[in-house]
Structures are given as C-alpha cells and as structure tokens.
Amino acid sequence: MPAMTPSLAEPTAEPAMNLPTRSWSQVPPATFWMALKRGFRRHCPRCGRGALFKGYLTVNEECPSCGLVMEPYRSDDVPAYFSILLVGHIVVPGLLALEKFAHPAEWVQLAIWLPVTLFGTLALLPFIKGAVIGAIWRSKQDKPAA
Numbered sequence: 212m213p214a215m216t217p218s219l220a221e222p223t224a225e226p227a228m229n230l231p232t233r234s235w236s237q238v239p240p241a242t243f244w245m246a247l248k249r250g251f252r253r254h255c256p257r258c259g260r261g262a263l264f265k266g267y268l269t270v271n272e273e274c275p276s277c278g279l280v281m282e283p284y285r286s287d288d289v290p291a292y293f294s295i296l297l298v299g300h301i302v303v304p305g306l307l308a309l310e311k312f313a314h315p316a317e318w319v320q321l322a323i324w325l326p327v328t329l330f331g332t333l334a335l336l337p338f339i340k341g342a343v344i345g346a347i348w349r350s351k352q353d354k355p356a357a
C-alpha cells in the first residue's frame with residue numbers, strides 16, 4: 212500500500228478539505244482575489260480543486276470536489292464583454308502601429324488582425340468566464356442567507 216503523502220499539485224488548497232467533520236459554512240471564505248484566481252484557472256472558486264467547466268464554456272452543475280452548486284453564479288455576457296475589451300486593446304494599437312510604420316495593403320491588415328481577434332477572444336473567453344464566476348461567487352458570500 213503506498214504511503215499517503217500530501218499532494219503537491221494544489222498548494223493553495225485549504226487544509227479544511229481533509230476535515231470531513233467541518234462544513235463549508237464553517238470555513239472562512241476565500242478572498243476576492245483567491246476566488247478570481249481560482250476561477251481564472253477554471254477551478255471551483257470555493258475549494259480551488261474541482262473543475263469549473265465540463266466543456267469549453269459549459270459550467271458544471273456542481274463542483275465535483277466540494278459540491279458547490281454553480282447555478283446561482285451565472286456570468287451571462289460579462290465574460291464576452293471583458294474578452295472583447297482585452298483583445299481590442301491589443302488589436303487596435305497593433306493595427307494602428309502597423310498602418311503607421313509599414314502601411315501594408317488592406318488585405319494584409321485583415322489577414323493579420325481578423326484571426327488575432329477571433330482566436331484571441333475565443334482563447335481568453337473560458338479563463339475570463341471562470342474569473343467572473345469566481346468574483347460573483349465571492350461577492351455573494353458577504354450577503355446573509357435569505
């Protein structure tokens with residue numbers, strides 16, 4: 212039988228994960244930045260272990276590790292807004308700088324910046340959606356239970 216050694220993969224996991232007698236309501240909630248970072252890594256904002264998504268953008272119904280129900284933490288179109296905002300701050304200055312210094316043909320600009328916009332947005336979207344869900348989860352921890 213192999214010796215039980217602590218996992219080195221999750222250095223930020225709370226020791227409370229190993230205490231089955233404590234419920235999550237007794238564990239101090241993660242800070243805003245912890246929840247944001249866990250979500251950005253596409254992990255559950257409460258425990259930081261379970262996968263947040265079961266597909267590209269489909270949120271798990273509940274965390275496979277701690278059982279947090281994800282349904283109340285809907286991010287709607289906020290991740291798309293922030294993704295477009297970030298990619299736009301890369302594409303627009305890049306396009307303008309290329310135009311000013313190299314003045315390429317229009318088709319060259321389109322061939323460069325349309326794929327950068329499309330794939331940059333699609334690549335960022337799951338990370339930003341996770342971070343937004345983490346922020347929403349953390350913001351609801353301060354409100355008293357209804």
Ligand SMILES: [Zn+2]
Binds near residue numbers: 258259
């Ligand atoms: Zn969890």
